[in-house]
Amino acid sequence: MTQHVVTQTPQFFLTAPSPCPYIQGQFERKVFTHLVGDRAPGMNDLLTQGGFRRSQNIAYRPACESCRACVSVRIVTDEFAETRNMRRVQHRNSDLIGTMFDAQPSTEQYSLFRTYLDARHRRGGMSDMSVLDYAMMVEDTHVDTKVIEYRRRGPDSFITGRGEGELIAVALTDKMGDGLSMVYSYFDPEMEDRSLGTFMILDHVARAKAMGLPYVYLGYWVNGSPKMNYKVRFQPQEHLTARGWERFPIED
Structure with a gap:
């Protein structure tokens, strides 16, 4: 008798290109997966740390072919200083x-x-x-x-x-x-x-400080998009790069 094994490994999907809402003339694509079941909280943590965002039971991140303008941003709460x-x-x-x-x-x-x-x-x-x-x-x-x-x-x-x-x-x-x-x-x-x-x-x-949590995740900052500029005012903060999370401004 053939046995069907149910895997708990998430499946990822890619959207079709659509006009970018942030940069005129660009097209965006997203990679996404479903966040369901008992493993959803842990998976959401891992994916958010890897640059994903959540919308309902979907975790997604940009997967644009010719643009890397969207950058994940998080505030370092313990060191945060108000202006x-x-x-x-x-x-x-x-x-x-x-x-x-x-x-x-x-x-x-x-x-x-x-x-x-x-x-x-x-x-x-x-x-x-x-x-x-x-x-x-x-x-x-x-x-x-x-x-x-x-x-x-x-x-x-x-x-x-x-x-x-x-x-x-x-x-x-x-x-x-x-x-x-x-x-x-x-x-x-x-x-x-x-x-x-x-x-x-x-x-x-x-609230994050009071809970003993080191970060506040702000989603994506888009360099060149005026309506996203406010996000870089909350310092110190880290941006997700190809080398992992790094302080912004990034020092060479």
Whole structure:
């Protein structure tokens, strides 16, 4: 009798070329695999350390034929030093508090998410996401994924540890063995003067330090893409190169 052996070795697939959203005239391809089952958390750790990102139960990384502009970035939390501008951002948002929950979507989250997309990414690849699509983005995970909701501090926040009132910003975050990986974040676009994107990264650095985790993974930095420039402001940081993770700026 023939026996069929089920392998737990992940299978990798390659997407067809499509226009690059970051560099005009370039085409992108991605290599991806599925993150499912009991091995998903460990596999997600290894793949993230190897330059992959997670979207729902998919881990992917660029595999472009003629371009290597996308570079994985992670902040070194123990040595991180805030700049004067970052301290101002912290002060500006001192009335906010983030509360971490298990990854569960809500209508309030989706409403803010929809407002954010319509204001900031109307023509982006996520612009037509429905409430069901959003729920899948949050819930479809086999790893330790958290949602952090940011609200204003209230009279009881020092007791409950939670903010109160309207939802101002949200971060979808994976907790890994060596760090926090920021999967996606969004905020109230009418509060642009608060620099909420910067504030959420600073909050993740503080959380990683408190958890004893050495890194915060920021995804990809694309040299030459203005909307990615903010990522290199968080120093010290490491970039994944052909020689492994190296401090940036890289010294010869």
